[in-house]
Amino acid sequence: MLDLPPALLWPLAALLGLCLGSFLNVVIVRLPVMLMLGWRAEAREALELPEEESPRFNLLVPRSICPRCEAPIAWHDNLPVISWFKRRGRCAACATRISLQHPLVELAGAGLTLAVVALYGVTWQGLFILAACLALLALAVIDLRTQLLPDVVTLPLLWAGLLYQLLFQPLMLPSAVIGAMAGYLALWSVYWLFKLVTGKEGMGYGDFKLLAALGAWLGWQYLPLVLILSAGAGALVGILVQLALPRLRGAPMPFGPFLAISGWIALLVGEPLMAIYVGMTL
Ligand SMILES: [Zn+2]
Structure with a gap:
């Protein structure tokens, strides 16, 4: 799509990534508040309480x-x-x-942008992959902060994944549709099995939707890899947290960030990793 000299390309990509990260910080902080205000207004309406006067609050207003x-x-x-x-x-x-979230998310934005430019160049396909990586970054941090994976991010991410396949690799579309369904069903089944056996809820519906979205972006073939990576990383971090901070024992740990990290890995270096994975299981 665009051919820039490297001396211009890399600094521009890093700068763009930092600015995108800065915007994501606004989304991460404000989106859950916007959702909460919306739910509150809906609840008041359902209870037939008078409407509340509240100042405008969205991604742009107030400063x-x-x-x-x-x-x-x-x-x-x-x-x-x-x-x-x-x-x-x-x-x-x-x-x-x-x-520290602010500089970390900005640096992550820059890192992801540089990685996508290195792998895809400045192309429309790269733009789609970058958008997916940034949406995963926002979801991971929102889940860490609030234990929410908002539908307004997970569901468009799923549709965008199907559109991506349609535009760039139409032969993959059946795998992507099956991936979206299988991703949802896989965690939905784990959730109900866990609930029937232990009586507790181990995950949220947001996790099912996020894995469905990853299934759409990657195709069903990648779902085992994504699940192994995220469950492995989740278990490892869970054990480390319990050893280092015993007071957090039994506290709920969000699964979204691990799904997001596995999603990045699969989106960016999935193909070589898949070759190793298939080689190991054959
Ligand atoms: Zn102050």
């Missing part, structure tokens, strides 16, 4: 403020990564700690 002192954040304190380090992770006005 970014410090969560503690509510001082507006100046543009030069809102630059990706640099501002966080310049202010040593504190608000310029009241010195409240600003979460």
Whole structure:
């Protein structure tokens, strides 16, 4: 699609990735609040309570403020990564700690953008893959923060996966449709089995939808690999957390971030990994 000289391409890609990461931080912080406000309004309507007056709140309005002192954040304190380090992770006005999430998500955005450009170049296909990787990043951090995997992200991610196959590898479309169904059913069955045996809920419906979306992007052939990677990483992190922080024993651990990480791996280096995996199981 576009052929830039490397001296221009890589800095531009890194800069774009940082800015996309910065936008994802806004989505990660605001989307759950927007959903909560919406549910509250619906509940009040169902209970026939009078409508609440609330100030407009979406991804653009109001401007970014410090969560503690509510001082507006100046543009030069809102630059990706640099501002966080310049202010040593504190608000310029009241010195409240600003979460390390902000620079980490921005760096992850840059890393994913560079990886996609390296693998796909600046192409329409690369643009689709980048959008999927960034949606997975937003989902992973939202799940860590709130234990939610919002439908407004997981379901469009699923449709976009089917569209991706239709546009770029139409022969894969049947595998993708089966992948979406099998992804949902696989975790749905685990959920019910776990619930019948233990009486507890081990996962949420968001996890089923997220694996369905990955099935659409990757095809059913990749689902075992994705499940092995995410369950393995989840078990490992779970054990490490219990050893390092015994007070967290028994606390629920979100599964979404592990699905997202496996999704990145499968989307970006799936083919060589699949060759090793198939070689091992044959
Ligand atoms: Zn402040």
